[in-house]
Every structure is written in C-alpha cells, then in structure tokens.
Amino acid sequence: MKTRLMLLSASLLCLGPASGRADDHTDANHAAHPAPHLSQPIERTSSGSVTVGGKSIAYQAVAGTLVVHPHGWDDSEDTVHQEIPGSDAHAIDGNPDATASMFYVAYFRKDARPETRPITFVFNGGPGSSTVWVHMGAFGPRRVVTNDDTHTPAGPYRLIDNPQSLLDVTDLVFIDAPGTGFGRINGKDKEKQFWGVDEDGQAFTAFITRFLAKYGRYNSPKYLFGESYGTMRAAVLVNDLQNQENIDFNGVILLSQIFSYDNSVDEPTQNPGMDEPFVLALPTYAATAWYHHKLPQQPTDLKAFLAEVEHFASTDYLVALQQGAGLPAADRARIVERLHAYTGLPADYIRRADLRIDGGEFSKTLQADDGMTTGRLDTRFSGPVLDPLSKEAGYDPQSASISSAYVSLFNDYVRKVLNYGDGLSYRAEIDIPHWNFHHAAGGPDSPPSDGPANVMPDLAQAMKTNPTLKIMLNAGYFDLATPYYEGIYEMRHLPIPAALQKNIEFRQYQSGHMVYANIPSLTQLHDNIADFIRRTDNQPASGSPAP
Structure with missing residues (x-):
C-alpha cells in the first residue's frame, strides 16, 4: 500500500529579491560547475527572506546531498576517495557496500544562534515519495498555490512567499528518501539495503547524525516531522536515534499517521x-x-x-x-x-x-x-x-488535481532559486514494488517480525527511554488514506505507562491527508506546531536573535 502525500503552491515567475528570492550573487561559480555525479555529496548555498507573522526572516538555504551507508557499515574500511572539483566533498569509489546519496534542502535563520535554535527534520512518506509536498505546500519559505478542493488548471502556476513557514520558530531540513528527489542509490543489493522499514530508518538515522555533525547542531533543540508513511519512519527513527546514537529529541510531530498496517482501510x-x-x-x-x-x-x-x-x-x-x-x-x-x-x-x-x-x-x-x-x-x-x-x-x-503544480514549480524553484539540479532529473515519486515491511520492533538488532509492520513498540520505547519526549499528532477529518480516528486509536494503545499519555497531544483539521492543502487549516497547523515547539524547546526564548 502506498500512502502518498502531495501539495504545493506558487509561481516563481513573478518573484523578485524583496519577495524572498535567492540573492543573485549567490554561488557565483555555479555556472562553471559541471553537473555533479549522482553519488557525490555536494551542495549549493543561496540566501533569501520571508515574512512570517509580520516579521521579515533572513535565511541561508543549502541544497545538497549527503552519502550514507547501510546499517553496520564500518567507516574504517579501505575506501578510495576522489576529490570533487569545486567542492570540499569527496566521492566514494571502490567500496563494495551500497550507498545512498540523499538530497536535502536546509533553511537556516541568519540572526539566530545555532546552539540554541531549534532544528526540525521534515519528510514525506510513500514509501517512495520525496518531500516536495510538505516542503512546497506547508513549511518552506515558498508555497505553491492550488485550488482548495477542485482541479488546479494547468500552468503557469503561482509560487508565493509563505507566511505559514515555520522559519519563525525553527530551522528546517527537508529530506528526500533514498532513491527519490536528486538522490540515488548505488552498489551491491542497493534496493535490499535501503528499501524497507528498518533499512529506511537506518538511512535516515545515518543522514541526521551526519547532518548534525556537518552543521554543528548536536546541541540544538531537535524535532522530527513526518507525514503519512513518514509517521512510521519517525517512530522508527526517533527510537534509533535516541537508543542507538544517544541523541535525545525534544519532540516528534506527526501528520496523517499510520503505525500499523493492520489498521489500513485500503484492502x-x-x-x-x-x-x-x-x-x-x-x-x-x-x-x-x-x-x-x-x-x-x-x-x-x-x-x-x-x-x-x-x-x-x-x-x-x-x-x-x-x-x-x-x-x-x-x-x-x-x-x-x-x-x-x-x-x-x-x-x-x-x-x-x-x-x-x-x-x-x-x-x-x-x-x-x-x-x-x-x-x-x-x-x-x-x-x-x-x-x-x-x-x-x-x-x-x-492527487490528479494538484501534483502537476507541485512538481512543476519545484523543478523551477530548485534550479532558478536554489541553484541546484542542472542536468539532473528530480524524482518526486518512485515505484517501489518490493518494499520490505518486515520490521524489528525496538531496534535494528532485534529479530524482525513476519507480519505487517507495526511501529507502535518503537515510539513506545522512545517515550519510555526519554520520558520528556513530546508527541503531537495532526490529522484531517477528510483523509481516507490514513483516517484520523486510526491515529487516535494507535496513540491510545501505545504500550506505555498511563502517565506518559500526557506527553501526547491531538489536533484535527477540516482538511485531508495533506492538511496544508486548505489554507485556513495550514494557518492552524502552523500556529499549533509553532506553539508546540515553543513549549518544548527547553529554553526561555526560542529562536531569539543573537545578542
């Protein structure tokens, strides 16, 4: 079963510097750079601004890839490194293990101290979906404009500044799953190594630990945001990060949840x-x-x-x-x-x-x-x-009504504003016919189950080993892919002490799976999540400018 998510709104054509478009001087050497090899870690940097809550927020944007390996990979193994022209990164050749080049877009507020600024890792689901939908439809600095409940006419589409961006309270990292977006998987048994509940969770675990190290964000307040299958990923991921990597998180924000495939109404x-x-x-x-x-x-x-x-x-x-x-x-x-x-x-x-x-x-x-x-x-x-x-x-x-707007505008935005992707194809979604749903509940070293995936034990373990972890479940009344009452049922049946139920909060909206497709619901979603982060970031003044 695939529970895909999608939404976007915006038209790049009418944007100027005042509306938050990347500065023209950014990455002056970009034109001289050849299109990167798909397995090479590489990045492009740009700048922009967006107005949220009446206040202008200047940000730095980084579009790039990080290379990760399957669970158990030893970075002390003999590996041949090849310098990438025009970059401080290396390509990895000669390693017999599979690798995943995972694409991301990160937005960092310029006037905030990284050590105290919250950071939220955001992803869609599928399995097999990129994160174009929540990036361009919900929380990025630009938003796609689509019709509320009818088919959006063909282009030209409109891209606008997003007053509901979460950059007012947190830095944002939008991560595409292995094999989606500009990312690719390579090497021996690559599909088996990355396309499964546990394999995917380990890839994201490796990505986040590398990202925290690369950008010096280990001590920041940290959050996960997952939508649809991304909620299943988030449950696995927060447990692996906390109990395998010793990295506690402040909160997990879920949208359109499915934790147990036994509860799916699809078939x-x-x-x-x-x-x-x-x-x-x-x-x-x-x-x-x-x-x-x-x-x-x-x-x-x-x-x-x-x-x-x-x-x-x-x-x-x-x-x-x-x-x-x-x-x-x-x-x-x-x-x-x-x-x-x-x-x-x-x-x-x-x-x-x-x-x-x-x-x-x-x-x-x-x-x-x-x-x-x-x-x-x-x-x-x-x-x-x-x-x-x-x-x-x-x-x-x-899906038929809004997908073209999202995919079309992101392909423009990533190349013209973020300066990434020349000569490359962006895969908004890929077909994964043999996703491995066998799951080792509780961690990658546990024995996998033979039944349908159920990650309720993973979130329960994460909450019990970190009793300060807060959970926020958001859902739309009109979502038939992951019905809202299913999420409530799963949360109320987590195998946790009754006292930990107070760490879970629920929000419903008059919208669907992609709650943000309805603008009043998007506004409520932003306000609810912003309030959640402010209440749980363990500091007196979240995101305040540096003195």
Whole structure:
C-alpha cells in the first residue's frame, strides 16, 4: 500500500529579491560547475527572506546531498576517495557496500544562534515519495498555490512567499528518501539495503547524525516531522536515534499517521477477521458524506456529529462486526440503518457488503449516482468516474488535481532559486514494488517480525527511554488514506505507562491527508506546531536573535 502525500503552491515567475528570492550573487561559480555525479555529496548555498507573522526572516538555504551507508557499515574500511572539483566533498569509489546519496534542502535563520535554535527534520512518506509536498505546500519559505478542493488548471502556476513557514520558530531540513528527489542509490543489493522499514530508518538515522555533525547542531533543540508513511519512519527513527546514537529529541510531530498496517482501510478484506479498519474509517466516511451533502439528515455541527459517530463505531458497530455470522438478523438490520444514516451509502449496498466497506469501495460509491469518484488523500475532492462498472475507484482525484503544480514549480524553484539540479532529473515519486515491511520492533538488532509492520513498540520505547519526549499528532477529518480516528486509536494503545499519555497531544483539521492543502487549516497547523515547539524547546526564548 502506498500512502502518498502531495501539495504545493506558487509561481516563481513573478518573484523578485524583496519577495524572498535567492540573492543573485549567490554561488557565483555555479555556472562553471559541471553537473555533479549522482553519488557525490555536494551542495549549493543561496540566501533569501520571508515574512512570517509580520516579521521579515533572513535565511541561508543549502541544497545538497549527503552519502550514507547501510546499517553496520564500518567507516574504517579501505575506501578510495576522489576529490570533487569545486567542492570540499569527496566521492566514494571502490567500496563494495551500497550507498545512498540523499538530497536535502536546509533553511537556516541568519540572526539566530545555532546552539540554541531549534532544528526540525521534515519528510514525506510513500514509501517512495520525496518531500516536495510538505516542503512546497506547508513549511518552506515558498508555497505553491492550488485550488482548495477542485482541479488546479494547468500552468503557469503561482509560487508565493509563505507566511505559514515555520522559519519563525525553527530551522528546517527537508529530506528526500533514498532513491527519490536528486538522490540515488548505488552498489551491491542497493534496493535490499535501503528499501524497507528498518533499512529506511537506518538511512535516515545515518543522514541526521551526519547532518548534525556537518552543521554543528548536536546541541540544538531537535524535532522530527513526518507525514503519512513518514509517521512510521519517525517512530522508527526517533527510537534509533535516541537508543542507538544517544541523541535525545525534544519532540516528534506527526501528520496523517499510520503505525500499523493492520489498521489500513485500503484492502482489509484480504485480512478476514480483522475488523478494526472498518471501525476506524467510519468517522472519515461520515465526515466525507457530510461535506458532500450525502447524508439523509445533514447535521450543522461537524465535530458533534463525528463524536457521535466515533462512539457508535467503537461500541455498537464494533460489537456487531465481532459477532460475524452470529449477528442476529434484527441487530444486522439496525446496524445497516445506522450506517446508512452516517455514510449516505445505500442500505442495500451496505447489506450486500456485509457491513464492511473498504476505502476504495467508499470512494467509488458515495457519488456514483453523480458520475463522480471521491478523493482518497482528500475526500473533499471529486473527479469523473473512470469505469462506471468497477468495484473501486481507479485513481485519486486529489492527487490528479494538484501534483502537476507541485512538481512543476519545484523543478523551477530548485534550479532558478536554489541553484541546484542542472542536468539532473528530480524524482518526486518512485515505484517501489518490493518494499520490505518486515520490521524489528525496538531496534535494528532485534529479530524482525513476519507480519505487517507495526511501529507502535518503537515510539513506545522512545517515550519510555526519554520520558520528556513530546508527541503531537495532526490529522484531517477528510483523509481516507490514513483516517484520523486510526491515529487516535494507535496513540491510545501505545504500550506505555498511563502517565506518559500526557506527553501526547491531538489536533484535527477540516482538511485531508495533506492538511496544508486548505489554507485556513495550514494557518492552524502552523500556529499549533509553532506553539508546540515553543513549549518544548527547553529554553526561555526560542529562536531569539543573537545578542
């Protein structure tokens, strides 16, 4: 299953220096530099400014790559180093192990002391997605402009200064997963070495430790931000960093969480007897039907309505599903009517589905009479049905509506403003058909499980070994890829002492998987995260200018 994320907004064409565009004098030797070899660590530096909260923030931007190795690699092994012309970096040749060249874009506030300035490592998910979406749609100094819940027309697109950038409270490092973006993987068994739950976690662990050393940020307040599969990565990563590398983090910020694939509503019928996904997705079905006015009776208060649906889902509905074929006919009829009232789906359809409708079936059926398919990443979006006779939706209208704007504008921005990428191809997403979901819960030296990946033990261990670690879960009501109630359920079932539950906080928004695709929700997201960082950075004045 792939839980991809996407969003962007902006048009580079109208930007001048006052709007935060990189200074023209930056990296004067760039034109003389040849396109870098894909496995070489290299960087480009530029400068800009952005206004957040009415205050101008000057920043330095660094676009580059770091080379990392699989878990267990010994840096004392014989290795041939080759100087890179025009750079202080080295290419690594002759090493039999696989390597990953991971692309990143970092933004450092110029008037802050690095030793006290918070730093946040940000990544999207997939597996197989770059971090273009949250970079250009949420927290970078530039933001892509897209339509709120309809298809964004083809270019030219607009890129604007981002007043919701998190540069007001933290430096930012946007990291692309191995094999995505401008990064590439090379060497023996490269796919096996980097494409898996644990392998990916170790690559990011190596990247962050190298980054902290390269830029002298070991003593800064540190945060992880992961979206979608990136939340699974964040749970593995914070545990590995804290308990393998002895690097404690102040906080983990999660958006659109999935920790256990047993809870996915994508194709739960392939796992018969596991009814939890239908329970956890029901509130999102209800929110979606409410948004599209498909309910028999339209409530006025969405939050109150969802609280009612959550209670029904976790009580009467769950009990009914657990009875299976033993559910009495009268009780079955009563549940069918309640599901019809909460989802707007035809009662006969619910009856024939045996009370169990997965995400693809819901997307295809809710607006079928109108000839429309409902979005998956963001159910506020709709698009024409591809196949009227299919059982499930054949595509995601939200992805189709906004992806071109994000990818097009980033390709302009990274070359024209960040001065990186000439002669190279940027891979926004890659297809990974054989991702290794076998996971060694608790750390890379533990035995891997044979079942679907579940990283709840990883976050639990990180919280128990660092009881000051704070967690923030953000979710959209209209997210069918990772339903918001699923995240709440997983957090409330972490194997941690009850006292540590106070370290977890929850925020929901009237948006989808990419909460930031809705501007009011993006504003709330920024404000909530900024407040979270200020409360947890362990210093009296976060991000204050140097004296």
